[in-house]
Amino acid sequence: MSESKCVHCGADNGNAPVVWNEKAFCCQGCSTVYQILNENQMGNYYRIQPMSGIKVITDTQSGKFAYLENDEIRLKLLDFSDETVSKIRFFIPTIHCASCIWLLENLSKLDNAIRYSSVNFPKKEVTITFDHNKLSLRKLAELLTAIHYIPEITLDQLEKSHGNKSDQNLLIKIGIASFSFLNIMMYSFPEYLPGGDLLEKDFKNIFGWLSFILILPVVFYSSLDYYLSAWKGLKHKIISIDLPISLGIIALFLESSWVVFHNGGIGYMDSLAGLLFFLLIGKWYQSKTYEALSFERDYKSYFPVAVTRIVDGSEEIIPIKNLRKGDRIVVRNQELIPTDSFLLNGNGQIDYSFVTGESVPVAKKLNDFIYAGGRQIGSSIELVVDKEVEQSYLTQLWNQTNEKDKEISLNTHVNKVSQYFTIVILIIATLAFAFRLTTSLELAVYVFASVLIIACPCALALTIPFTFGSTMRIFGRQGLYLKNTDVIEQLYKTDTIVFDKTGTITLNRQIKTAFHGQKLTESEIIEIQSVVRNSNHPLSKALYDNLPKSTLFSIQNYEEHLGLGIRALVNEKEIKLGSPLFISADVSNESFTESRVYLSINDIQKGYFSFANTYREGLQQLISKLSQNYELHLISGDNDSEKERLHEIFGNKTNIHFNQSPSDKKQYINLLRSSGKHILMIGDGLNDAGALSSSHVGLTIADDVFSFSPACDAIMEASKFEKLINFIHFSHTAFKVIKASFFISLTYNIIGLLFAVSGNLAPIVAAILMPLSSITVVSFVTISISFLASRKLK
Amino acid sequence: MELQKFTYDNKITRLFMNATILWGIVGMLVGLTIALELVFPLMSGGISWLSFGRLRPLHTNAVIFAFVGNGLFTGIYYSAPRLLKTPMFSELLGKIHFWGWQLIIVAAALTLPFGFTVGKEYAELEWPIDIAIALIWVVFGINLIMTTVKRRTKHIYVAIWFYIATFVTVAVLHIVNSINIPVSLLKSYPIYAGVQDALVQWWYGHNAVAFFLTTPYLGMMYYFIPKAANRPVYSYKLSIIHFWALIFLYIWAGPHHLLYTALPDWAQALGVVFSVMLIAPSWGGMINGLLTLRGAWDKVRESPVLKMFVVAVTAYGMSTFEGPLLSLKSVNAISHFTDWTIAHVHIGALGWNGMMTFGMLYWLFPRIYKTQLFSTKLANIHFWLATTGMLFFAIPLYFAGFAQSLMWKEFTADGYLKYPNFIETVTQVIPMYGIRILGGTLYITGVIIMIFNLIKTANAGTFVATEDDEAPALESHASVIDKGHRTLEGKPLLFTLLALAAILIGGIIEFVPMFMVKSNIPTISSVKPYTPLELEGRDIYIREGCYNCHSQMIRPFRSEVERYGDYTKAGETVYDHPFQFGSKRTGPDLAREGVKTGPLYKPNSWHYNHFFSPQKLVAESIMPPFPWLIANELDYSKISKKISVMQTLGVPYPEGYANQAKDELLKQANEIAQGLRNEGIDVTDTKEVIALIAYIQRLGTDIHRTDGSSAFTNK
């Protein structure tokens, strides 16, 4: 029995499984969900994918979604509502398998007030239409919670409306371009193909006309983005790659129209349509997004939507933005502190792990100042608001950091190349024009247009999207998710790497314990373990995990004193674990910075467990490799208790700073930046948010990439931490590929220019050179990237 | 509000399923018969409706439209409602569709063997049946599209897209290619002539393969493979790209059937380019189908259903690789007119369509009868019989194709054809035809085992006439605005299709006069319309399905010019309604049969005797005897109508010629018959054979005439 797996979620049942209907579960929660589904004959859930359930670790308190009763909040969340039905879209990060889709789309079997539900798996969203007269939004959220699909409702959901109209527009542009491309290609081919000289004049005329009609939507709709971007660049006095592209498109179009109307041919319409088709495909390829990941999170996606305020002794729920200084609020177990405030009542145990990465709760006394962002563990507390949400320390920090350097993108590699490129092309075109002017004006114009046509840097422009697109895909498969492809270039330029400590190089929520005091007997250890198993406190859990697995004893009279400790009777011994106060230990002459849990058995003080961070696997090797080529920095919000060890790992070259506040961190980054460094900042918590957004690349380490992470440019799965150097190195590889590809496409351009300058750019030359160069470049970069990745990223 | 409850109708699925099986075995048996006839030419025993030329169209029509047609309807009527979470739009329309379609098949079976044919491959059926097909097809379309409109899922699964594309495109293809002008209830002439007709026909022919045999089955692949393997398709995104790429590309590949023909070179080249491009989406689809089973090969080993699907998809991949290959000019020069083509299409038919259908049936029967398959072992035996049958069928024919082509093209050191006598190239491949019969027999044996297995399965279970399901309505209640959207949403689809139909019909009406009046095919002044007797002879030629074995298209190769005479010019065919280029040379090309100085010329008496008994003149000949041509009186009662229809189509008979046609006919018949009588053959003027001889002796002679005179006296 002890090795069995939970029927619901597949987790280890341990040696005391919860049994219902002869089925074993790891916990009461899982068993309850199973019962709910079983009663509603929804057993398919377990058939589609066995053990597909979700284990919920922290019990959610009943009032969690009470704020959904508030009309202001409710209406903002709803996508649609009329007298009878409402439509809501929930983000549920735990959606992970086919069973989830099935269950969430069959919600109507659980409650017939639900009319329609559909899951968008890549976005981890479920859209539900329900009868709000029969089922309130709150009840709906609670229903989802009951089956362990806990919706994540955040402040920014209230304010932002998400849509993917631009994706759709791009697809439509591609559809139109490919439609025109294939048709025009058909009309153009006869001219190039063997036997084309026999093409009748009438056909030529008709084909020309049809091509002209078909190219119009391509020129005036599909290519719009290129003109706009080129124009924007010009306004900022920047020559971007889109400028020569736009010039090429216009030159191609005008020249071809001239041919159609005056010479009765087809011109370069096929090349033009093909060009746009390839360019748009490149755009689409590059636009890969990780829809369920959010790189743009700020405090709004982290903070609660509403808070409980106490007015004249009675509680009411209000939207968080209505909070005013001096308001009294209640924060319950597992709820967030929404704004900077003072503790008025209760026992504060604030878990700042999302903020600092430090998972041991901090005890707060009455009238202590509490920063926003922490999570209360234990009983409810009452607070007095000191600052409005917008002014609280963390949000301030955030609001300052939104001015992320936009100039960067104008300085990119490809734009630098394109500047020279454009200037050179314009010079060549003008020279050729002037030279040919001696022969005839018509030829001169023709040559001028030809140069622009053939120089249209399609291949050049395709290199970047396809190289970066492929790289981004491969990174994603390996556990590094980038916000967009620009990050690769920033990663490539990196020369300085800044680490956060807690949660970044240390393991989040995994703590090493050591016992200090009288040596414990084996049975005492088991007794302790039997007791801590019953507690959800992070330290209890850490302790439980650190003690050797064994058959536990049964316990009696278990009591949990929030903020103090736990006690229970095991084998007729009273075991007490907790603060010195709780076990009446005298620690007045000791000062310690680490977390300790004191132990007494039958009121005899035995000593204490100390808790220390564990460093991530492979940290040492990673650091020693990185330190060869990069300047390393470590900035920690903690005290310097682990200074010695850190110096051991990082060596003496590294600048290590302790006791850094969030704004210190940010300033530190800005300082480095101003000295011309190109910075990769690696962090994990809210307190790193400022620093992350100030650096060139802000990278967040996350154990669960779908759960909260601060705004950043990249999210990395924590398990891939030691591969960091491979990723950075691969960005260099990608650039080598780009350079090789530039070389190829420039070679094509030079060949084309030779034709163009000599006035011999026949449509067939354009028709061959343009797609050939595009296809060569695209296949070269995608194949080399995936080949190199298979060798270098494994 | 509660879930809406509804039922899926299995009765219609069962009807189509049974029809699939019935027509499948019929079509295959007819195939086996004609395969036997190629080895034992006397087998038909002088019975006209059993002769190869008449049964071969029956075989192709039965397999394509009856077997595969009912197969795809089975798949669609089963999967579409389940994918769209709604019953089919109308049970009545479903029934009309089913019975209408079966009636069409019966009509085909009752006309084709009796010589009622238009004479265009895969579009042989006469105009009343064509109209019936169009009507029933529209009934099917309305049923499918309205089901889509009334769906309870927001998303339309990719299979449905394939089905809709099938409906739209086949409708267009069928209508465009079937515009004929009737002479009588069962006789009509296509409005296009010669090369033009050939182009339209192969544009249709190729796309029919694409949209009748491929897209609906791809839709079924995307439904039944995931269902049978119980895992989602490898990449749904790829399947969407697969669909759109295929739709936008397929429609242009037709001309590759006419390489080296009188079609303009540039049009041929166009067909080649698009055919080669097609390989990308086709293989994308194949890979997607196969990769769906990645990690489930243990299931494949156990399940005959999946095994059949795997072979089917592999065959699809082979065919779609071979197709572009065959459309390359250099390959086509070798493969065209040989048995290679036959092998190629049978990989598609036996492998892709056949195996997909069998797999689907094995999967459906237990479900519809709520039981388990009677015998997995028998199904496995069927699988192996079908697979080996396919190999025994295709490999010998590939070999035969190469052998034929090499022999046709081989020259001696002195510059003469090594095998000037066509029959030498025939006898070489007869053994291959024999092995092919073995392959076909294995395949059919498998099908018979399947029928037994399925009947046993059906008997063991109880038929589930309707299956209940429930699903929430598709947000139709959400709001007034939403409601508006909802109704409008379905309508553009229907509207687009109706608009499409309207534009097409309008376009056709507008374009038809253009065809009839003017065609910019380079005209050759010496090319004149057929005489009335020749026209009747030509109709007999078509009736007997001569085009199934004899081409009339000499390609510009030295070997062909040497063997048959000067290559065929586009201008020579301008009065050929329909064209008779043919696609297979089981016998020699006849394009210049009538040229007296040509290498193939035979006198009238030879033809007379040859029709009576080919084997008497060429001992090894595999041509069946046509005794009824000699016995039957020529029915020339409709000749003036025929002439005036031809005039409508732009054939320049002098004004009023229709009235003198009968006299002209009798006069020419008398001349030929007199000639035969002079050689001691006892024949009356108005036997069918006289007309056929007149036609054959006319073939290819126009451009060899120097005096400008014509067999028929104009003015």
Next chain:
Amino acid sequence: MSAILFLIVIGIIVAAGFLLIFIWAVKSGQYDDSYSPSVRMLFDNEESIPDKEEPLKKKS
């Protein structure tokens, strides 16, 4: 070769029809989610999943 022209015109009309349908499909959000539909189609109504598949397997 007026037939070619005829076929080309028909070709454009058909292709344009499909293009319109494509645009409708994109706009109505048919391609917003390119994964869930492939899973969704596997779901059958309640009783039909287990009872049929398993006996089949046992047999072979």
